[in-house]
Structures are given as C-alpha cells and as structure tokens.
Amino acid sequence: MPTVTFRGREIECKEGETLRNVLQRAGLSPHNGKTKTFNCKGFASCGTCAVAVDGEVSDVGIREKARLLTPPHHPNYDLRLSCQTKVLGDLTVEKYPGAWGTQIADGPLGPVDEGGDEGGEADAAADEPTDADSEPSEAAAD
Numbered sequence: 777m778p779t780v781t782f783r784g785r786e787i788e789c790k791e792g793e794t795l796r797n798v799l800q801r802a803g804l805s806p807h808n809g810k811t812k813t814f815n816c817k818g819f820a821s822c823g824t825c826a827v828a829v830d831g832e833v834s835d836v837g838i839r840e841k842a843r844l845l846t847p848p849h850h851p852n853y854d855l856r857l858s859c860q861t862k863v864l865g866d867l868t869v870e871k872y873p874g875a876w877g878t879q880i881a882d883g884p885l886g887p888v889d890e891g892g893d894e895g896g897e898a899d900a901a902a903d904e905p906t907d908a909d910s911e912p913s914e915a916a917a918d
C-alpha cells in the first residue's frame with residue numbers, strides 16, 4: 777500500500793489511485809486558493825492541480841502533456857497534473873504557490889497546520905496570477 781507524503785502529512789492509498797483523489801480524500805487539495813472551487817474537476821484542462829512528484833507514478837498521457845505545454849505551464853517546471861497521475865509506489869508530492877502552482881522560484885508550500893488549514897500567505901496569494909505564473913523562472917529553466 778503506497779504512502780503519499782504531502783505538506784507534512786502521510787496518506788496511505790491503493791496502488792493505481794489517482795493522486796488528486798488521494799489528496800482530496802485526506803481533506804487536502806492539490807489546488808491553491810479559488811481554484812479549489814473553480815477547476816475542471818479532473819479533466820486535464822484547467823492545469824491548476826499541478827504538483828511536483830518524486831516517486832513511482834504513471835506515465836504522462838497525451839492530454840496531460842498538452843496541458844503542461846500550455847502557459848502558464850512550461851516543460852521546464854517538471855510538474856504533473858495530479859488528476860491524471862496514478863500512484864504506483866511511495867510518493868513525495870509538493871505544491872508550489874500561484875493559481876496554477878507554477879511559482880517554482882518561491883519554493884513549495886509548507887506543512888498544513890495542525891487544524892488542517894491549508895491557508896497561509898502562499899495560499900492567499902494564489903488567487904492572483906503573477907508574472908511567475910506566465911513566465912518560466914530562471915530556477916526552473918536551469
């Protein structure tokens with residue numbers, strides 16, 4: 777049974793489960809700010825469920841690849857759409873700030889606080905797209 781580590785929490789799931797579903801079942805979200813409500817609900821079209829993954833996961837599909845090539849995403853970000861990613865083994869997942877989670881240079885969001893609040897400054901700032909949402913960062917381009 778794989779373990780997904782996300783924002784200071786460890787979540788067990790079934791092999792083959794969709795990462796977005798695993799996080800949401802645990803009361804967490806791969807979305808920032810208002811995109812927790814306003815998103816495509818897992819159809820690989822909005823791109824707001826993007827996360828960085830380290831571990832064994834399914835390959836990138838055609839629809840996911842197309843979305844991750846479309847701004848504000850950029851291939852250099854090396855992100856995955858959690859709604860298209862199947863968990864195949866233990867996994868560490870990080871979410872970056874920004875409406876699309878593409879503010880890589882700002883570093884990943886910290887642990888969810890004890891009360892389960894995913895908020896914080898980075899999350900509050902996630903509602904407003906910034907230049908970092910539309911331009912590849914130098915850190916990501918290296």
Ligand code: FES
Binds near residue numbers: 817818823826857858
């Ligand atoms: S929820 Fe929209 S792309 Fe994943």
